Amino acid sequence: MFLGIDCGTQGTKALIVDDAGRTLGRGHAAHDLIERANGAREQEPSWWVAAMAAAVRGAIADAGVSGRDIVALGVSGQQHGLVVLDETGASIRPAKLWNDTETAPQNEALIAGLGGAAAWFDQLGIVPRTGYTISKLLWLKENEPDNFRRIRRILLPHDYLNYWLTGRAVAEYGDASGTGFFDIRRRVWATAPLDLIDGGSGFLAAALPELIAPDAVVGSLTAVAAEALGLSTRCLVSAGGGDNMMGAIGTGNVRAGVVTISLGTSATAYCYAEEPVTDADGWVAPFCSSSGGWLPLICTMNATNVTGRMVSAFGHDIGFLSEALAATLPGAGGLTLLPFLNGERTPDLPTATGSLVGLRSDNLTQENLVRAMVEGVSFGVTGAMRRILGGRDPDRIFLVGGGARSAPWRQLIADASGAEIVVPAGEEAGCLGGALQAMWAARREAGTPEPLSAIAERSIALDADKTMRPDPARRAAYDDAFGRYADALRRIYGVRA
Numbered sequence: 001m002f003l004g005i006d007c008g009t010q011g012t013k014a015l016i017v018d019d020a021g022r023t024l025g026r027g028h029a030a031h032d033l034i035e036r037a038n039g040a041r042e043q044e045p046s047w048w049v050a051a052m053a054a055a056v057r058g059a060i061a062d063a064g065v066s067g068r069d070i071v072a073l074g075v076s077g078q079q080h081g082l083v084v085l086d087e088t089g090a091s092i093r094p095a096k097l098w099n100d101t102e103t104a105p106q107n108e109a110l111i112a113g114l115g116g117a118a119a120w121f122d123q124l125g126i127v128p129r130t131g132y133t134i135s136k137l138l139w140l141k142e143n144e145p146d147n148f149r150r151i152r153r154i155l156l157p158h159d160y161l162n163y164w165l166t167g168r169a170v171a172e173y174g175d176a177s178g179t180g181f182f183d184i185r186r187r188v189w190a191t192a193p194l195d196l197i198d199g200g201s202g203f204l205a206a207a208l209p210e211l212i213a214p215d216a217v218v219g220s221l222t223a224v225a226a227e228a229l230g231l232s233t234r235c236l237v238s239a240g241g242g243d244n245m246m247g248a249i250g251t252g253n254v255r256a257g258v259v260t261i262s263l264g265t266s267a268t269a270y271c272y273a274e275e276p277v278t279d280a281d282g283w284v285a286p287f288c289s290s291s292g293g294w295l296p297l298i299c300t301m302n303a304t305n306v307t308g309r310m311v312s313a314f315g316h317d318i319g320f321l322s323e324a325l326a327a328t329l330p331g332a333g334g335l336t337l338l339p340f341l342n343g344e345r346t347p348d349l350p351t352a353t354g355s356l357v358g359l360r361s362d363n364l365t366q367e368n369l370v371r372a373m374v375e376g377v378s379f380g381v382t383g384a385m386r387r388i389l390g391g392r393d394p395d396r397i398f399l400v401g402g403g404a405r406s407a408p409w410r411q412l413i414a415d416a417s418g419a420e421i422v423v424p425a426g427e428e429a430g431c432l433g434g435a436l437q438a439m440w441a442a443r444r445e446a447g448t449p450e451p452l453s454a455i456a457e458r459s460i461a462l463d464a465d466k467t468m469r470p471d472p473a474r475r476a477a478y479d480d481a482f483g484r485y486a487d488a489l490r491r492i493y494g495v496r497a
C-alpha cells in the first residue's frame, strides 16, 4: 500500500491506495488561516503537521488496514510558502503563503533590482509574481530583521513536511521552480535574486536545501513521525512536490496532451511540456514538473476561497452553490463579477479588489450573485487556459479540487470551455499523485524500476458518473458572459483577458 498526503490551503487530505492505485481509504483535517486586511495570509507549519497526522490516521481507520503495511508515502503541498527554520530546526515564524499579497512592493523592488522582467527571464527563465517565495524573504528582512538574522534553513511547505517526517532537508525541482531563486531551464538554485537581499554575503544561499530528483527517496520516517502518523519507520518518503505538480501526476498529466484544471483555494490550469515554456506577458508560470519535464501553469488566487465565502455570507452551506447554479441561467441575469477579493496573481493585480457590474432590480438574487462569482472564478482560468496550449482549445479536461465535487460547476466548465470534463476516481488528485510518485521511487529503490507514465496509466481510473459533455446550446450564452467579463476587466483594470 502507498500513501499520498496533500497539504492544501484549507486543509490536509490523505489517501491510501493499493498497488493498482485503487482507493482504500481517505482522511481530512482542516487548517486555520491568519488573514489580515493588508493582504497577509499565513499559517503555522505546526498546524500542517497536526493536520497531516490527523488526516493520515483518519485514512488508515477508513481503509481498515494497518499503517505498518504502508510501503512509501509522497507529500504534495501548497506551493510558494516560506518556511524559515533557526539553528535548532524550529520554525521562526508563521509561513507566509502563496496567496499573501502583503509582499507586492518587495516583489516589484526585486524585479527592478535584477534589471527588470527581461533580465529575470534571461537569467532564471521566470519572472516572479507576488506570492512567489522570493519577495517573502525581502519582506522578512525589512519588517522582522531579528527573525531574518535567525534564518538557517529555507523550505517550501511540502519540503518542511518531508523534513519533519525524515529529518532531512531537501527540495525537488517542481516546487523549487516556484520560488524565484531557481533557474527553471537548468534546474539549479539561482542565487542572484538572493544576493539582492543579503548583499551577496551568501547568507541565504547557505540556507538552501540540497536538490534531489523527482524519483529519489528522501529517507524513511523518524520514530517520532512514525508514531504520530501510525506508520512504520520502514515507510519511505519520496521527493513529493507542489500540489499542482502532484495533481499532474495524479491525473496522468506526465505526457503532452493532457490538461488539468484544479478548483481548490486557487484555480489552476496546467499541462506537461517536454521543454520550458515561455510567455512574454508573464501570465503563464513556466514551472518544472515533479515528474521530469516542465509544467506551464496558470494560477488565479481567488477560487473556492471566494465562492465558499459568498455562500456562507448568505447563511448557507456549500451545497447552495450547486443549487444556485441549477436555479439560474448562464450569464447570471446580466451580472458580471471580477472575483479579486484577495488581490490577483493572474492577471497581475496584487492589490485589486472584487467588482460587481450590471446589477439591476430584476437580477438581484442570492442565486445570481453566487452564479456570477462562480462564473468570474471559472472565466479567470478557462479564459487564460489557451495560453498554456499554444492558443488551442482542449477537447478534454481533468477537473480536480474541491470545486469539482459540484456537478453544475463541472457542467459550467464543460459548457464554457467546449471540452469534455472528466474526474479521476478517488477525487484527491494531489494525494494520488503523491502516492504514485511514492510507488515510482519505491520501485526504483527496490531495483525494479518502472516508468512513472506506466504507473500512472495503469493506476488512474475515471469516475464515469462525473463526466460532463459540453452542451453547444449553452456555449453562446457563456461566450457572451465571458465577453462582459473581459470588458469589465479592461474597463476597470485596463487588462486584456
Ligand SMILES: Nc1ncnc2c1ncn2[C@@H]1O[C@H](COP(=O)(O)OP(=O)(O)O)[C@@H](O)[C@H]1O
Pocket (backbone or CB within 6 Å): 007, 008, 009, 010, 011, 263, 264, 265, 266, 304, 305, 307, 308, 318, 319, 321, 322, 400, 401, 402, 403, 404, 405, 406
Ligand atoms: N460540493 C461542492 N460544491 C462546491 N464547492 C465545494 C464542494 N465541496 C467542496 N467545495 C469547495 O472546495 C473547497 C476545498 O477545496 P480544496 O481543493 O480541498 O482546497 P485546498 O486544496 O486549497 O485546501 C471547500 O472549502 C469548498 O469551498
Ligand SMILES: O=C(CO)[C@@H](O)[C@H](O)COP(=O)(O)O
Pocket (backbone or CB within 6 Å): 008, 009, 010, 077, 078, 079, 080, 098, 099, 131, 178, 242, 243, 244, 263, 264, 265, 266, 267, 268, 285, 299
Ligand atoms: O500558488 C499556487 C500555484 O502556483 C497555488 O495553486 C497553490 O499551490 C495553492 O493551491 P491550493 O491550495 O489551491 O491547492
